[in-house]
Amino acid sequence: MTVLDYLYDLSNLVQAFADWLSTFSAGWVVYWVVGLIAVVTTLLFAVNNTLAMNYIERKVIAHFQVRYGPNRAGPYGLLQPVADAIKILLKEPIVPAAADRPVFILAPIAAFVPAIMPWAVIPFTPRMMVADLNVGVLYVFAMGSLATIPIFMAGWSSRNKFALLGAMRAVAQMVSYEVPLVLSIVGVVISAGTLSLRGIVEAQTIPYIIPQFLGFLVFFVAGLGELNRSPLDLLEAESEIVAGYHTEYSGFMFILYYIAEYTHLWAYSAFITTFFLAGWRGPLLPPYVWFVLKMLFVAFLLIWLRATMPRLRIDQLLGLAWKLLLPVALVNVFITALGVFIFG
Amino acid sequence: MKGDQPMTLETQPVVINFGPQHPSTHGVFRLVLTVDGEVVVDAKMVLGYLHRGVEKLAEEKTYIQNITFTDRLDYLSAMSNNFAYVLAVEKLAGIAVPERAEYIRVIMAELQRIASHLMAMGTFYQDVGGWGGPLMYMFRDREKILDLFEMACGQRLTCNYMRPGGVSMDLPPEFIPELKKFIPAMRAYLDEYEELIAENEIFKIRTRGVGILPKELAIDAGASGPVLRASGVRWDLRKDDTYSIYDRFDFDIPTGTVGDCYDRFMVRLQECRQSLRIIEQAVRDIPGGPWINPGVRGNVWAPPGEAYAHVEGPKGELGFYLVSDGGVGPYRFKIRSPSYINLTALKEMTVGWKVADAIIILGSIDIVMGEVDR
Numbered sequence: 001m002t003v004l005d006y007l008y009d010l011s012n013l014v015q016a017f018a019d020w021l022s023t024f025s026a027g028w029v030v031y032w033v034v035g036l037i038a039v040v041t042t043l044l045f046a047v048n049n050t051l052a053m054n055y056i057e058r059k060v061i062a063h064f065q066v067r068y069g070p071n072r073a074g075p076y077g078l079l080q081p082v083a084d085a086i087k088i089l090l091k092e093p094i095v096p097a098a099a100d101r102p103v104f105i106l107a108p109i110a111a112f113v114p115a116i117m118p119w120a121v122i123p124f125t126p127r128m129m130v131a132d133l134n135v136g137v138l139y140v141f142a143m144g145s146l147a148t149i150p151i152f153m154a155g156w157s158s159r160n161k162f163a164l165l166g167a168m169r170a171v172a173q174m175v176s177y178e179v180p181l182v183l184s185i186v187g188v189v190i191s192a193g194t195l196s197l198r199g200i201v202e203a204q205t206i207p208y209i210i211p212q213f214l215g216f217l218v219f220f221v222a223g224l225g226e227l228n229r230s231p232l233d234l235l236e237a238e239s240e241i242v243a244g245y246h247t248e249y250s251g252f253m254f255i256l257y258y259i260a261e262y263t264h265l266w267a268y269s270a271f272i273t274t275f276f277l278a279g280w281r282g283p284l285l286p287p288y289v290w291f292v293l294k295m296l297f298v299a300f301l302l303i304w305l306r307a308t309m310p311r312l313r314i315d316q317l318l319g320l321a322w323k324l325l326l327p328v329a330l331v332n333v334f335i336t337a338l339g340v341f342i343f344g
Numbered sequence: 345m346k347g348d349q350p351m352t353l354e355t356q357p358v359v360i361n362f363g364p365q366h367p368s369t370h371g372v373f374r375l376v377l378t379v380d381g382e383v384v385v386d387a388k389m390v391l392g393y394l395h396r397g398v399e400k401l402a403e404e405k406t407y408i409q410n411i412t413f414t415d416r417l418d419y420l421s422a423m424s425n426n427f428a429y430v431l432a433v434e435k436l437a438g439i440a441v442p443e444r445a446e447y448i449r450v451i452m453a454e455l456q457r458i459a460s461h462l463m464a465m466g467t468f469y470q471d472v473g474g475w476g477g478p479l480m481y482m483f484r485d486r487e488k489i490l491d492l493f494e495m496a497c498g499q500r501l502t503c504n505y506m507r508p509g510g511v512s513m514d515l516p517p518e519f520i521p522e523l524k525k526f527i528p529a530m531r532a533y534l535d536e537y538e539e540l541i542a543e544n545e546i547f548k549i550r551t552r553g554v555g556i557l558p559k560e561l562a563i564d565a566g567a568s569g570p571v572l573r574a575s576g577v578r579w580d581l582r583k584d585d586t587y588s589i590y591d592r593f594d595f596d597i598p599t600g601t602v603g604d605c606y607d608r609f610m611v612r613l614q615e616c617r618q619s620l621r622i623i624e625q626a627v628r629d630i631p632g633g634p635w636i637n638p639g640v641r642g643n644v645w646a647p648p649g650e651a652y653a654h655v656e657g658p659k660g661e662l663g664f665y666l667v668s669d670g671g672v673g674p675y676r677f678k679i680r681s682p683s684y685i686n687l688t689a690l691k692e693m694t695v696g697w698k699v700a701d702a703i704i705i706l707g708s709i710d711i712v713m714g715e716v717d718r
Contacts, residue, residue: 065480161360165699230475231546310546311473313700314382
């Protein structure tokens with residue numbers, strides 16, 4: 001193997017390390033060490049993406065808004081996210097006197113954990129993934145659903161009316177958008193014939209965005225609702241309810257929400273890449289580079305939307321989920337099933 | 345619980361305090377909303393957080409010194425405020441204004457109207473939930489207007505440009521060419537805004553039919569300006585009680601049909617176009633000559649009496665009522681501020697809508713707290 005081969009798929013590097021390790025270690029040691037490497041690198045990737053996304057979003061939005069964006073800390077303002085992170089970490093995490101203390105403190109942690117869990121099954125290349133679950137899709141949505149509870153915990157325990165309004169919206173919105181989101185992916189699962197994320201990518205000789213365009217649209221919009229991204233960012237609608245459910249959070253606890261939010265966003269980009277944009281597949285460049293490029297493209301779309309679109313109202317938002325997205329998703333499932341039944 | 349009764353969940357309304365420190369109260373406005381879930385059942389305004397006692401202060405100052413106070417009322421439209429005030433002083437003291445000064449004033453007032461409406465539309469879009477993009481475009485265009493102001497009088501926001509009998513200094517030679525460049529550019533931008541904002545589907549469903557101010561209520565509440573015209577009342581002081589030289593210009597009065605937030609937005613957008621038309625004609629016709637009445641030197645004395653003068657400011661009818669006892673300053677200085685009076689019907693417009701709507705209804709009225717509280 002040459003250096004290029006190692007670079008082409010970084011898991012070869014790990015493989016080589018494991019081979020070297022197994023020459024003098026027991027099998028279980030190799031298993032645990034390799035597992036640890038996979039988990040730590042994925043975690044670091046997921047969390048550090050927050051910093052990257054923070055910078056990218058601010059810079060891109062700034063250019064949408066005819067501004068320069070951060071350009072003071074470091075070259076091109078590259079150190080701005082780091083500076084901000086340090087600033088927020090140094091602040092005192094204040095717990096309001098009237099807050100429900102245990103729930104208040106637990107909520108950010110409970111928000112953070114499900115945000116990083118889905119990264120375990122995301123296939124950056126055919127081999128670069130922590131676990132190739134055969135029920136990967138199910139796992140991903142299960143973890144996504146968990147995100148509702150901490151948001152409600154935060155809003156409820158804060159004893160703040162704005163936070164409570166945000167939490168009320170959160171439950172209504174996220175529960176509603178869960179349904180079309182899951183249904184929109186059923187078409188992909190039927191076409192691929194597997195629930196494994198790797199299997200889904202391997203089945204995409206043409207990206208599913210073409211045969212599953214309806215499903216893609218529903219997934220994209222419902223995902224925005226699930227992520228609380230503009231134009232469906234009602235949970236933290238700044239002009240209405242200040243900062244929504246995390247109004248009362250500060251310091252380290254706030255940063256956990258921040259990371260959770262951006263990690264969700266990246267995970268969502270990764271899912272669109274996996275389900276509809278043929279994941280790592282692409283000519284010439286290494287597979288993981290293709291994967292990240294596609295993720296960046298989706299993230300750019302999200303930022304673009306945020307820079308342009310106004311926000312829906314809560315009743316219109318729920319109407320959109322139940323009256324438009326759900327029927328379209330169901331029709332998509334029907335058409336796909338029919339197509340697979342006849343042609344497949 | 346009795347078996348034959350349907351199970352109901354007991355709920356109670358919650359009082360939410362919007363402001364005085366809230367991202368979208370446009371200053372230190374406080375709105376006490378009683379909400380049932382997300383639906384507003386009662387709205388109470390609390391004013392006075394920015395009360396500075398301008399009306400009383402002005403009684404201690406001279407007529408000339410008071411011009412600076414008017415800058416700071418509606419700080420987004422200093423020129424219009426100057427205009428209304430000097431009109432009142434001229435009426436009181438019987439001062440004539442040279443032709444060139446009239447044209448300069450009209451150009452400034454109309455530029456100011458565009459600048460103020462840009463802010464109103466931009467912040468309104470932000471209230472609807474757009475994350476700053478269009479607002480920043482409008483800041484960019486407003487900046488060009490402020491540059492023009494700076495060129496003319498050395499100040500951008502608090503211009504202090506107009507004087508009883510004219511304006512404080514003549515336009516510099518590079519002003520008119522710059523203005524001529526600005527007009528077509530602004531036209532193109534306005535078209536862009538109409539496409540970007542007014543044609544946006546989400547914007548339409550958020551604003552159409554929301555916060556309707558019926559014609560009769562608008563008149564009863566004493567509303568004026570774009571808020572009144574959006575309700576379908578064709579009332580514009582520039583035409584209906586014409587002042588200065590507005591009778592020489594050819595322009596239309598855009599009106600709405602329904603009186604909802606969308607109409608108020610569109611009326612503002614179209615008024616910007618009409619203002620550009622007026623500026624175009626003024627630039628074409630502006631004569632040479634003195635820019636201030638040579639008879640006015642230093643301070644102004646007014647004979648005992650009273651005078652009321654009003655202009656169609658960006659936010660509505662802005663009037664100054666002055667009483668003189670023959671001294672160097674006004675004996676009584678009363679401001680009829682449009683923002684304050686337009687707020688009157690806020691409760692009627694808000695009740696029954698959702699919290700998110702309450703915010704955009706407030707935004708669509710376009711208040712400036714410096715003027716509301718004085």
